[in-house]
Amino acid sequence: MQTAADELRELQHDLDDVEQLRRQLAQYFCEDEATFKLDDCIKTFRTFFDSFLKAIEVSRHMVFCSMCVLEIDQLILQNIVIALYFVRYYSFISAITDREKPRIMLLF
16 A cells, blocks of 8 residues: 555656646746646647658659659760760761771771
């Protein structure tokens, strides 16, 4: 029985500490101590941090997508350069005579 009474006193002391911290927090945020609720404060912070983390995730996704688009653009440009090379090469080869082709092929 004595242990239960000791634990009850310790619990009451902890609750008094929480109440004191609640009042200090209300003062810090310039809120009315009588109406300030710790649960509401915690929910507000939770909502803020959830939104903040979501914004970071969206930002990372947008950066990743931008990087993917840049890589695709680079691949398209590389393919265009290769295609232009082959167009130039084949138009050059078709313009020369059969006798000159073996000597010219060494240039490519």
